[in-house]
Every structure is written in structure tokens, then in C-alpha cells.
Amino acid sequence: MPSVFPRADVSASVRDMRRIGGRSVQAAALTVLILGQALAQISSELTDGPASLQFRAWIAAINSGDLAQITEFQTSNLPAAMRNPEAAATLSFGTGGFDLRVIEETTLTRFVGLLEARESDDFWRLDFEVEPESPHTFVRASLQRTARPDSFVIPRMTEAEAIAGLHAEAERKVASDRFSGAVLVARNEEVLFERAYGPADHDRGTPNTVDTRFRIGSMNKMFTAASVLQLVQAGRVELMASLATYVADYPNEELAAKVTIHHLLTHTGGTGDFFGPEYQAVKDELRTLDDYMTLLGERGLEFEPGTEWKYSNYGYILLGIVIELVSGQSYYYYVDEHIYEPAGMTASGSEPENRDVADQSVGYMRPPGSDDWQPNSDTLPFRGTSAGGGYSTVRDLFRFARALLGHKLLDARHTDLMTTGVVETG
Numbered sequence: 161m162p163s164v165f166p167r168a169d170v171s172a173s174v175r176d177m178r179r180i181g182g183r184s185v186q187a188a189a190l191t192v193l194i195l196g197q198a199l200a201q202i203s204s205e206l207t208d209g210p211a212s213l214q215f216r217a218w219i220a221a222i223n224s225g226d227l228a229q230i231t232e233f234q235t236s237n238l239p240a241a242m243r244n245p246e247a248a249a250t251l252s253f254g255t256g257g258f259d260l261r262v263i264e265e266t267t268l269t270r271f272v273g274l275l276e277a278r279e280s281d282d283f284w285r286l287d288f289e290v291e292p293e294s295p296h297t298f299v300r301a302s303l304q305r306t307a308r309p310d311s312f313v314i315p316r317m318t319e320a321e322a323i324a325g326l327h328a329e330a331e332r333k334v335a336s337d338r339f340s341g342a343v344l345v346a347r348n349e350e351v352l353f354e355r356a357y358g359p360a361d362h363d364r365g366t367p368n369t370v371d372t373r374f375r376i377g378s379m380n381k382m383f384t385a386a387s388v389l390q391l392v393q394a395g396r397v398e399l400m401a402s403l404a405t406y407v408a409d410y411p412n413e414e415l416a417a418k419v420t421i422h423h424l425l426t427h428t429g430g431t432g433d434f435f436g437p438e439y440q441a442v443k444d445e446l447r448t449l450d451d452y453m454t455l456l457g458e459r460g461l462e463f464e465p466g467t468e469w470k471y472s473n474y475g476y477i478l479l480g481i482v483i484e485l486v487s488g489q490s491y492y493y494y495v496d497e498h499i500y501e502p503a504g505m506t507a508s509g510s511e512p513e514n515r516d517v518a519d520q521s522v523g524y525m526r527p528p529g530s531d532d533w534q535p536n537s538d539t540l541p542f543r544g545t546s547a548g549g550g551y552s553t554v555r556d557l558f559r560f561a562r563a564l565l566g567h568k569l570l571d572a573r574h575t576d577l578m579t580t581g582v583v584e585t586g
Contacts, residue, residue, distance in 0.1 A: 223257035227529030249528035411457035478547025503563035510544030
């Protein structure tokens with residue numbers, strides 16, 4: 161599985177970090193100078209050819225963040241099958257737009273370049289082709305995250321500089337209405353910084369605190385993976401055994417016979433997602449993990465297990481069912497007893513949405529083209545599952561990290577297995 165908590169070595173003393181900090185100021189100034197020169201070079205490389213002109217038009221639209229402008233660009237330049245202005249507007253909001261950093265290839269009809277997101281350190285590769293004839297309609301296009309180039313080194317900070325920078329960035333995002341939440345930074349057993357920002361409930365004006373419970377989406381998968389590996393450690397589950405070994409009555413016999421527990425844990429089983437029209441039609445009726453299996457259990461594989469990686473929410477529903485059948489407990493009781501309790505996580509859970517949970521925040525979403533935040537209650541499932549949807553606090557998640565890496569949940573071998581990547585995710 162991909163690493164849950166990547167470890168970083170802290171090897172510099174405070175005095176050494178001050179010296180590193182002194183050098184990093186000079187390095188930052190040099191980086192700015194080089195970057196300024198690089199951007200000037202990039203501007204000169206952009207031609208008046210169709211691909212370069214279309215790039216200028218695309219980045220102007222996406223960086224505007226304006227749904228109407230993005231829609232106009234897509235309508236004029238993209239075939240109908242490629243148009244999705246709402247998704248583009250959501251991407252624009254999430255990234256803050258892009259800056260072009262490297263042109264990898266530019267011809268009359270093709271453009272390949274590396275972009276840096278304005279609201280993060282993420283780099284993206286844009287690769288598209290356009291028709292040679294006017295109006296130079298897009299033939300194909302892809303925009304995918306990619307590794308940050310070695311030539312764009314982020315200057316190292318001292319611990320104090322990093323924490324001050326984190327606080328300043330959180331304040332900036334709160335002021336621009338782009339963040340509301342809680343932050344905790346720790347090294348080993350020591351909490352270095354914790355603070356809450358913004359409201360937990362806009363209508364009531366309730367402020368966030370470090371004890372506010374937030375819905376944590378797919379982070380439930382960490383608890384599911386740790387639970388499965390506990391059963392592996394106890395000899396009750398085998399990683400290379402098929403799903404059919406534990407779910408004997410699974411509706412699609414071929415899928416159950418081919419997909420292993422390892423496939424499910426690593427998103428390589430081809431079991432797909434559960435989000436879609438079928439789910440939306442009955443989402444309020446899905447009360448148990450078995451309900452999801454009843455809904456989707458007859459469908460086949462998306463690909464041969466082990467040949468690809470594709471994120472699978474449904475795969476983690478199946479792991480939850482395995483936990484229930486092997487342990488004889490409901491998924492929720494098992495996690496309470498074997499994950500939350502030994503980790504000291506007293507503020508985490510997956511209670512149904514129709515129950516009042518103390519200190520829980522309201523989730524918000526901003527529809528594309530709207531300036532107003534709206535509660536996300538209509539999008540939520542009946543309750544969290546083994547695939548996601550529970551709630552926790554920053555302090556509880558820190559307790560989980562300590563318990564996992566401190567071998568309170570798994571022995572050393574199985575902890576390493578859980579926190580070491582074993583498949584290429586692309």
C-alpha cells in the first residue's frame with residue numbers, strides 16, 4: 161500500500177538549523193533570480209503558432225476561475241466529448257490556477273509543458289494537440305500531476321521558519337475564504353504546533369477548535385487497512401488468499417475467485433468505485449456494508465487483477481465485509497475495539513448522519529460558478545464505511561500515527577508492510 165505516514169529524519173541541531181537557515185535565505189534569493197530568468201526564457205519560447213496561442217487562451221480561462229469564461233473557451237475550442245467546464249472550474253479553485261514553468265515540446269500543433277499550481281507545490285504536465293486548420297480545435301488533451309523537477313528545489317527552512325510559514329499560509333487562506341479547519345504538526349512524540357482557524361458552522365458562528373470533529377473522507381481506509389493487517393498478523397487472513405476464501409456467497413464468483421486481499425488493499429483488484437447513478441439512486445438506503453455488496457456484487461472486473469492500479473472505494477467496502485466475517489463483529493465495533501481504543505482515539509467514529517455528534521463541523525462545498533458556500537449534507541452517505549466517511553480530530557489522528565508507528569496496533573513487520581509502498585500508482 162502507499163505509505164500512510166512517510167518518515168523524515170531530523171538530523172540537524174538547532175544551531176545547525178540556524179546555519180542552514182542562513183544559507184536558505186541566500187538560496188531563496190538565487191532561486192528567485194534563476195526563476196525570473198527562466199520565465200523570461202519561457203515567454204520567448206511561446207510562438208504565435210496554433211498550439212502556443214491555444215495554450216495562452218486555455219491558461220487565461222483556467223486562471224480566471226470564472227465558470228462563464230471557462231465555458232466559453234471550451235465551447236469554442238473543445239469537441240463536445242471533451243467539455244466539462246464545471247470540473248475545470250473546480251480544478252481552478254482547488255489549485256488557484258497555474259504558472260507555466262517548463263516548455264517540454266512546442267510545435268505548430270502540439271504543446272507539452274510543466275505547470276506549477278499556485279496554491280501548492282504540485283507540478284502538472286499539460287499535453288495537448290490541436291487541429292492545424294483554423295479554429296485549431298483540440299484533438300486531445302491531458303493534464304496530470306507529475307513529480308516536481310529537480311531544477312525547482314524548494315529552499316529548506318528552519319523548524320521555526322516552517323511553522324511560522326504554515327501559520328501565515330493558513331491565515332492567508334482563511335482571509336481569502338479558502339480554508340477553515342484545524343492544524344497539528346508533530347515530530348515523534350512532541351506537538352510542535354496546533355491551532356484552529358475559521359468557523360465550524362457558518363450559520364451559528366461556531367468557531368473551530370483543535371477538538372472539532374471533521375469528516376475525514378477516505379482516511380477511514382487507514383483504519384480498515386490496519387484492521388485487515390491485524391487479522392493477517394493473527395493468522396486469520398492471508399494476503400494472497402482470494403476474496404472467495406472469506407466471502408463464500410459473493411454474487412460474482414469469477415471476481416471473488418480472482419481478487420485477493422492484497423489486490424483490494426493496494427487498489428489493484430479491478431473492483432471499481434461505487435459512486436455513480438446506481439449509488440445516487442439508493443444512497444440513503446445503503447445502511448450496511450452488505451447493502452453495498454447487494455447493489456454492486458454482480459458486476460464484473462474492470463481489468464485483470466494485479467495488472468493495473470485504479471483507486472477503488474468498492475474494494476475497501478469488500479475489505480470491511482471480510483473484517484466482519486472473519487472477526488464475527490460489525491466493522492464499526494471492530495474498529496472501535498481494535499483501533500480507536502488502543503490508540504486512545506476518543507473523538508473518532510462513523511455514526512449515522514441522522515445522529516447528533518458533539519463538536520462536529522458542518523462540511524461545505526462551493527458549486528462551480530458560485531461565490532457562496534453550501535452545506536454538503538445532501539451528498540453524504542447514511543454513515544461512514546470501511547471505504548470512508550467517518551470523522552475525527554487532528555489530535556486523534558496524531559494519536560493514530562503514534563499508535564501505528566509505536567507498534568501498538570501492529571508488530572514491527574506488519575507496520576512496515578502497511579507503511580511501505582508496494583505498487584506503482586503512476
